[in-house]
Amino acid sequence: MTVRKDVAQPELSWSGTKPVGQNVLAVIAGLAIVGITLTTPLHAGDRESRSPEKYFRRIATFPVFLNTDVNTETVAEIVTASENGQLLIYTDSQTQNIGFVDIRDPSNPQPDGVVAVGGEPTSVAVVRKYALAVVNTSENFVNTSGVLQVINLNTRQIVRSIALGGQPDSIAVSPDGKYAAIAIENERDEELGNGEPPQSPPGFVVIVDIKGNPTHWTTRTVDLVGIPTLFPTDPEPEFIDINQKNIAVVTLQENNHLVLIDLQTGKVIKHWEAGTVDLTDIDTNENDLIELKSSLNDVRREPDAVKWISKRQLATADEGDLVGGSRGFTIFDRTGDVRFTSGHSMEHLMARIGHYPEARSENKGNEPEGIEYGNYGKNNYLFVGSERSSVITVYRLRHNHRPEFLQVLPTGNGPEGLKAIPHRNLLVSASENDDRGAGLRSVITIYELGHHNPSYPTILSANDQNGLPIPWGALSTLAADPTTSEYVYTAQDNFYKESRLFKVDVTEFPAVITQPIILRENGHTVNLDIEGLAVRPPGGFWVASEGGGSVDDPERPVTSLNELYQVAEDGTLLERIHLPDATNAKQRRFGFEGVATVEQPSGTGEFVYVAIQREWVDDPAGNVRIGRYDTNTREWAFFYYPLDPRESPNGGWVGLSEMVAVGPETFWVIERDNQAGRDARIKKIYAFSVNDIDPVAEGGTFPALSKTLVRDLIPDLQVPKGAIIEKVEGLTVLPNGNALIVTDNDGVDGSNGETQFINLGRLN
Secondary structure (H helix, E strand, O other), X not given: OOOOEEEOOOOOOOOOOOOOOOXXXXXXXXXXXXXXXXXXXXXXXXXXXXXXXXXXXXXXXEEHHHHOOOOXXXXXXXXXXXXXXXXXXXXXXXXXXXXXXXXXXXXXXXXXXXXXXXXXXXXXXXXXXXXXXXXXXXXXXXXXXXXXXXXXXXXXXXXXXXXXXXXXXXXXXXXXXXXEEEEEOOOOOOOOOOOOOOOOOOOEEEEEEOOOOHHHOEEEEEEOOOOOOOOOOOOOEEEEEEOOOOEEEEEEOOOOEEEEEEOOOOEEEEEEEOOEEEEEEEOOOOOOOXXXXXXXXXXXXXXXXXXXXXXXXXXXXXXXXXXXXXXXXXXXXXXXXXXXXXXXXXXXXXXXXXXXXXXXXXXXXXXXXXXXXXXXOOEEEEEEEEXXXXXXXXXXXXXXXXXXXXXXXXXXXXXXXXEEEHHHOEEEEEEOOOEHHHOEOOEXXXXXXXXXOOOOOOEEEOEOOOOOEOOOOOEEEEEEOOOOOOEEXXXXXXXXXXXXXXXXXXXXXXXXXXXXXEOEEOXXXXXXXXXXXXXXXXXOXXXXXXXXXXXXXXOOOOOEOOEEEEEOOOOEEEEEEEOOHHHHOOOOOOOEEEEXXXXXXXXXXXXXXXXXXXXXXXXXXXXXXXXXXXXXXXXXXXXXXXXXXXXXXXXXXXXXXXXXXXOOOEEEEEEEEOOOHHHOXXXXXXEEEOOOOOOEOOOOOOOEOOOEEEEEOHHHHHOOOOOOOOOEEEEEEOOOOEEEEEEOOHHHOOOOOOOOEEEEEEOO
């Protein structure tokens, strides 16, 4: 057959003009992606004149360990729901359980136990009062086996086990409840030879005829050998879904192929190659920079998840596995013709909202893996889960099922399974990555439709001079301009090269990054670890760059020093200021984490204060240094700030993360622990005064100050209904008195990429 190649088209540009509230997201909704023509983005008033738009919002996050133990690693991969939508059922391959979550109150999900299934559950579906869990019981990649465990949802007992004859990967139940279809993948051994197909045994599809009691259910097998073109002896079916006509669609991911099966007859009625796309203006180079300037040609889609969106059309999440991955999604009709392809739009969206995974640029980018469809009242929605960017992109399906971008939703780290529950106006995601030590837990996230405004993203970017999104991530600090409350500055840390500041418009929600300011020294870009930023009274900036390494840790020797930079408004480095040698001799790897500046009482010169995150050599336990630099005498002096004792059940440490001047002698700092989620305890703003403090030079006895609690930030970090984010890294106060904070997403590496940019209002 002829393989159609689809070429990505550019989206509508955004000039970066000042947003007006809802228009910020309306601008993003103006993404023109391949196969779709959108009208001009609507203004808020226009939306109201038609009908008030409704959006999804995250209303709860359920850590899966609540069904086991806080120290147990769990993996929530696939999630489904009981027919009444009151109970969630999920797979946990790590513990070899099927888990249950009570969502009678979806805003307050409760653990509801687990059932051991005797192997690795790979997927689960529901028919009537039964959960159908497919379980991998294979000895190895050659001796494959699996079982369908039928679980009574009322008694939580396994009422029947059905041998499947191979390693299952996905299960779906027909809308009328007559059939279940199971993709038996018999996955390849990636360590065998070059890891590529073909490898034996081949995969196939099992049809379960659901008649009466589970003891009466029977199975049939559908052979797929010889169907795909690339590896005809090794189909490797990946994902399966069934439409209202009882036609199953199966993705053969490594084969870049799709197959339609009539479940009544068990016959293959259609199959086609998924084809390729050409991508432009994407990042394919893992160089610690997000650069949307590369292209890929003839990229195989290699679809993973698939979902029928009507009797005649289906959508695929084009994750890639072997050599492909087109970084988006596709809508096919049942003849195999492409009706829509998303091109580079998802990559651009991830860059715009700070979720682009630079560390995956040479692989598959944001990596769309999950896909779901739901009819909510009069509206049809398509949901695409990005595994590496940890978001769900939501599209409204308009005429002829052509998608229009609606919003983006944050998930846990590594979303895999999506489940729409339309009759309860709910959407659910399951995220599989779990590492308590890294602050990541496998979670189930619940969203609700019906809100007048989206709550995420809280910050995004305008376009650059080339009409492409300004890429950003790892925001590590905030600084207000003392002359205006309309914008602030932030910076990225050393996760990225070519250090830069960003100008941020904060007049509306979400905040908008309007301008990058690239730092240069002698005309060359620099690579700093910016952890502090302050606007100088005469103009320009102070930048605090954190040093690397510790003098007393041979495994982490000093690689760079903590340095203070005077920077011009255009990003030119004007002066580099070092700590005294005697101070550098005590360096530990937790260094500069904030900078603030005030004019000296004489009216000439500045006092520049820097916060050091944790104790250095010879500092008393629980006390960290704050340094003061006198721009007139060019001398350093220090005093101690007392830290709260750690409180987290997971241990960890407590330190400073930011510093801001709120008066000539009064300062606020962020004090936090290095814990996230339910292990987090300390995320606070404290105030202190230097009115009665006389800092002392290195070698002397530093005075200790006292502090006053301004705000416990834990309640603020709970408002978004996700896990509490570890790194509250930025704090500033606008001239109008409003305080702002921002969290650091670590460049979407070991993080779900979520950035919370929060206006706390007036705190004093």
